Amino acid sequence: MADTLLRQHDFMNREISWLSFNDRILDLADSPRIPLLERANFLKITQSNLDEWYMIRVANLIREVNSGDKHPDKSGMAPNTQLNQVRKLVKKQLKRQNKIWTKLKNCFENLGIKILDYQKLTDDEKSYADSYFETTISPLIEIELLPKDLPWPEMENGDMYFIVDMVSSSDQTKHIFAHFKLPSLERLLKFKDQSNQFILLEQIIKAHYQDIISTKFKGRFLAQSIYLYRILKDMDIRSLPKDSDNTEQAVEIAIEKREASPVIFLAMDANAPSKVLKTLTHALSVNPLNTFHISGDWDYDFISPLCKKITDNNQINTEKLHFKRHSPHHLSELEDEHIFEQIQKKDYLLHHPYDSYDAITNFFQQAAVNPSVTEIYITIYRTSKNSPIVKALADAAKNGKTVHALIEVKARFDEEHNIEIADYLRGTGVNVYTSFPDLKIHSKMALVVIEEGDQKIELAHLATGNYNEITAKSYTDFSFFTSQKKYCTDIKRIFKFIEGKKELPSKLNKLVIAPNMLRSKLQHEIKRTIKKNQEGEKSEIWIKCNSFSDYKIIKELYKASSKGVRIHLLIRGLTTAIPLLPNVSRHLHIHSIVGRLLEHSRIYIFKTGGSFRCFLSSADMMPRNLDRRIETLFPIEDEELKKRIYKIFERMWDDRTQSYTKKSDGSYTKRISNKNAQKYLPIQEQFLIEAEKGK
Missing domain, CATH: 3.30.1840.10 (Polyphosphate kinase middle domain)
Structure with a gap:
């Protein structure tokens, strides 16, 4: 496809796409298939989402309008046009939130739980x-x-x-x-x-x-x-x-x-x-245009306390008001003191929360007390308030080990928390680094160095999600353990840059990092897939991430689509790509899954003929991730682990009850109606049941 065929309207506006995503979460709050207290929680999530988005993204739009910026985005919309459209959609979404809350109150009342009006007391x-x-x-x-x-x-x-x-x-x-x-x-x-x-x-x-x-x-x-x-x-x-x-x-x-x-x-x-x-x-x-009138009860921060009071009430059977709880699958060999020996034997892949996060916590706790461990490296972007991993790092330093911890103090709305962690760890003797003014470090990686006599052993952990044992119970992510030297050497080289001792590496053995390598690597993989397809090898691209708005990568995918490469994009949140456009994206399909778990893992698969290349990453496909952050893309090369990831992706793509399909006009439709969805088990629920059974 020639670039001249790539018209501006072949891209969707980022902010409108995000609002569509928040509407899909509102669908969960409005769904009779979802347990009542979970519906209430989804309503609260839509408000916190909307608040954060408005304080950051709409704030940027307002700033652009106030400065007189009239440059259109890739969808052809100037800042003022975007802002006017956003205001209309926000008003519509606030109104919908209020209607759903009224429905939920009626449902609560049917259970004997009443939120009363003073005049009716x-x-x-x-x-x-x-x-x-x-x-x-x-x-x-x-x-x-x-x-x-x-x-x-x-x-x-x-x-x-x-x-x-x-x-x-x-x-x-x-x-x-x-x-x-x-x-x-x-x-x-x-x-x-x-x-x-x-x-x-x-x-x-x-x-x-x-x-x-x-x-x-x-x-x-x-x-x-x-x-x-x-x-x-x-x-x-x-x-x-x-x-x-x-x-x-x-x-x-x-x-x-x-x-x-x-x-x-x-x-x-x-x-x-x-x-x-x-x-x-x-x-x-x-600006009066940025005012919103809301009827009835609003600002839903009272929902969490309400749900807790109801759950704690012994007079109400709340079992059916929550999602059914499932126990994760535990890899016992990674949850005891022999974890390091196990990782030396083979690579491990964990899919959270289906696989317990206890293995990752144990990795750091054992590193803190094992006398043979001499060094620990870790990057922390977001973590829990009373993190056992942070405590393990402090214990390790107190035990005489050299600990190198990158704490990203620019993680949005976690800045103060992360500064507190940095101060705490410094006080225990940890070597703390806080990145650079113009570059966030979003990679999730760790390294443990073991010295036994003359032998030095290095064990790496790479992940798609944060070192946070709390969110790991509700976010889907992958963890990868390996003792392969090339992975470990790459992590140490990246840390030399973090510590200010070396320039940002331009070439690594296994890892690919942003901002200087990741974009070109993905472009190379897409072009390679196109070439193989033209040579007669049936080729496909499978990408799963949270958000996808990078114009240059989307443009490459459009080219691949025009050459007959079938493209599967499983994007939870916003995406400015538009599928199924004649001569542009006819072979590009977009699904979105929203459900009880937040789909956070990032997968990049390039299939050619009977083989495929598989990568996991900390990065979404957005300009900020590719151009202004240290991100990590790492290959999964073990054939069994690759097949496992591909099978997971394939099953998620086939899900019908939690999935939406994006249409060529930019709107989303549920793949199946609520009525017919009763016949099917959501894919996340399937994975939870299988994990509990040890499958």
Whole structure:
């Protein structure tokens, strides 16, 4: 296919594609096939997803529009056009969230679990709520008069506030506004004698707002109305100064500046009048177009506490309200003190969470106490709050081993947590590195060095997912253990760069890294596949990742499709590629799986004739991964392990109950209706059952 045939509209807008992905998660919240508490959790996830996306991606769009940038993206949409379309779709999605929450509340009520409206409380219930207001809520309310002129008091990103419209007691034509933050209490109050009945704090506060104003301002003002609102700020930490000597310090400064970032999103009660909206948008300096009116209950951070209260309630049988629990498959030979001997015998591939993550935790714990271990290397991007792996690294250093730990302090929204980990590990004697101002290190790799007499043994761990034993229970990822020297040597060479001792390697034995090698490697593999197909060897490309928006790689796949190469893209989230376009992507097919587990693994398979080349990676196919991060692509060469990965991919591709197919107009359709889906078991459920049986 000549490049001239590649028109701009052969690519989908990235942000619209992302919103479509969040809609697919909303489908789970709306599905009667999903257990009730899991549906509620999916609803909460869609909000946290939407918040993060808005604070980063929409913030960038707003910045581009404000700067006068009119350059279109590959879909042909200029920033202003994108932003207008995004606003429409966000309003639609917020409305859908609210409708689904109403459905869920009705489902809860059918179980005897009620989230009540203050106006419908019985006298006894009102008395209980009023007492709680007087003793607990009211003392925590810190109300402020809002000045007519800017600036207003600094407000917290993501928190909920009330704005009160008042008039002066002496001159009732004079309007004054006050505001206060929703107190830092659990938003759901459970009624004392009725274990299954709750009320949201904002309901109680709205019922008492006139008393609040009268008490706090000693009768100087009369409260006329009260409305709930919530803001989001531009929370993106853009590129740090390249000449910064201390990345960690630069990130800390950027975090402080982020708190004073501009407001880019204002949500508020749907019944708020225009004068209140005008006051807020002026005071917050937020574009009125970035305001969203929401009816009923909203901001679903109360869902997790609600689900926990219901689960902990002995009066309700919650077994059917959750997904059925399954035990993972345990590789006993990797979960005891002999793990190092086992890895020396052969390579191991683990598919989490179907295979237990205990083997990875054990790898580091044994390294910490084994007297023959002299060195440990690891890259940490995201990890759990009380990580056993981090503790093992600290123990290893205390035991006299040399530990090299890269802590990526630029991991978005984990910056402060990772800085804390870096400080903690330094205090235990670990050699801590925090990457570079303009380059994130997203690779997931580790190395253990063992010295027994004159013999030096090196054991490598490479993964598609983070060193986080908590998310490993709900994210699907691959782990690979090997003692092959070439893999281990490559990891040490990469660490020489991380430690500032060497330049970024341009060639390695087995590993392929971004930003200087990975793109060209994938382009080479695609071109090789095209060549083999033209030579008469039936060829296919199979790619599984979270997101796929890299224009150059998509362009190469379009070329492969036009040459008859069949392409399977299993993309959980956004993708700007469009399938099934005549003369462009006729042989390119896109599926998406959303379900109880988050599909996080990255697989790259290139089939030619009867053989195939198989790679796993930490990288999604996005410009940031290929151009601005250290990412790792590593080959799986053992024939049995390759076949296992391919079979997993093949079965996932054939899934019908959790899968969506992307159409040539950019929309997604479920592969099978909810009614017919009852006949089939979701592929993730199949894998969970098989793992529990030890298959």
